[in-house]
Amino acid sequence: MNNVKTVVLLALMTGLLMVIGQLVAGKTGLLTMFIISMGMNLFSYWNSDKIVLSMYNARQVSATDNPDLYNMVAGLAKRGNLPMPKVYIIDSKVPNAFATGRNPEHGAVAVTTGIMELLTDDEIEGVLAHELTHIKHRDTLISTIAASIAGVITMIANMMQFFAIFGRSDDREGGNPIAMLATIILAPIAAALIQMAISRSREYLADEGGAEMSSKPLSLASALGKIDYYSKYGALPTSEAQVGTTAHMFIINPLSNVKDFTSSLFSTHPSTASRIEKLKELAARMR
Numbered sequence: 001m002n003n004v005k006t007v008v009l010l011a012l013m014t015g016l017l018m019v020i021g022q023l024v025a026g027k028t029g030l031l032t033m034f035i036i037s038m039g040m041n042l043f044s045y046w047n048s049d050k051i052v053l054s055m056y057n058a059r060q061v062s063a064t065d066n067p068d069l070y071n072m073v074a075g076l077a078k079r080g081n082l083p084m085p086k087v088y089i090i091d092s093k094v095p096n097a098f099a100t101g102r103n104p105e106h107g108a109v110a111v112t113t114g115i116m117e118l119l120t121d122d123e124i125e126g127v128l129a130h131e132l133t134h135i136k137h138r139d140t141l142i143s144t145i146a147a148s149i150a151g152v153i154t155m156i157a158n159m160m161q162f163f164a165i166f167g168r169s170d171d172r173e174g175g176n177p178i179a180m181l182a183t184i185i186l187a188p189i190a191a192a193l194i195q196m197a198i199s200r201s202r203e204y205l206a207d208e209g210g211a212e213m214s215s216k217p218l219s220l221a222s223a224l225g226k227i228d229y230y231s232k233y234g235a236l237p238t239s240e241a242q243v244g245t246t247a248h249m250f251i252i253n254p255l256s257n258v259k260d261f262t263s264s265l266f267s268t269h270p271s272t273a274s275r276i277e278k279l280k281e282l283a284a285r286m287r
Contacts, residue, residue, distance in 0.1 A: 010041045049100040058088035058110050076129050080213045095227050096250045099131035099140050107135040119223050126220030130210030139202050221279040228272035
């Protein structure tokens with residue numbers, strides 16, 4: 001199913017870019033955007049994980065650099081019958097984590113320095129198991145492609161806005177109404193593409209799989225509660241715009257305390273309260 005979603009998402013991006021090309025430069029623009037979008041599709045498939053990791057200046061760590069974190073991931077991967085993923089740390093006070101990679105053989109998990117300071121070892125293990133479950137379920141390809149595509153569409157929207165504001169020197173009205181219309185439409189489309197690409201049910205499944213992999217459902221529930229509290233009442237990420245295109249990848253939406261129209265247009269995650277309740281029910285069954 002995720003493979004189907006990936007194809008649909010790439011097709012939607014191609015169609016959107018071709019429409020923009022047609023509006024701006026007719027048939028020439030349409031053909032140009034078709035060629036560009038084909039190149040972008042291929043690049044996104046093979047490099048979307050690298051793009052997302054580079055957005056956060058994530059640094060890879062080894063057993064020598066951070067033995068506690070590395071060995072924790074290695075133990076969970078072995079328990080989940082997964083290849084050893086690459087392990088990354090993001091220098092950010094905002095506690096969070098995500099997984100990436102087009103398949104389990106190219107998987108990677110990233111955690112922030114903030115989450116390692118906030119959570120206990122058992123809670124961190126629960127979070128890592130959740131992320132490894134995403135890799136095992138092959139959720140990460142669609143997530144990372146959605147993030148990279150959202151970034152591209154946002155960049156195009158900004159370019160359109162620039163041309164709409166300044167226009168050409170011979171434009172008596174001082175702006176391009178088509179470009180302005182495209183700008184107005186592109187932002188919600190970018191948000192919708194992300195939300196349509198990611199099923200909220202995948203978070204429940206990753207919670208369940210992570211709880212079973214770590215054998216610590218209550219630790220994962222406790223971690224979700226702490227991260228959710230920080231996302232609502234703690235400091236915002238350094239770049240809201242940057243995080244907005246990747247919010248669906250994190251274990252908790254890092255922009256939970258932003259309540260504007262675009263952020264609430266669609267919800268990237270189920271409610272944390274419902275996730276915690278399901279983990280408590282699972283803990284009772286496991287006992």
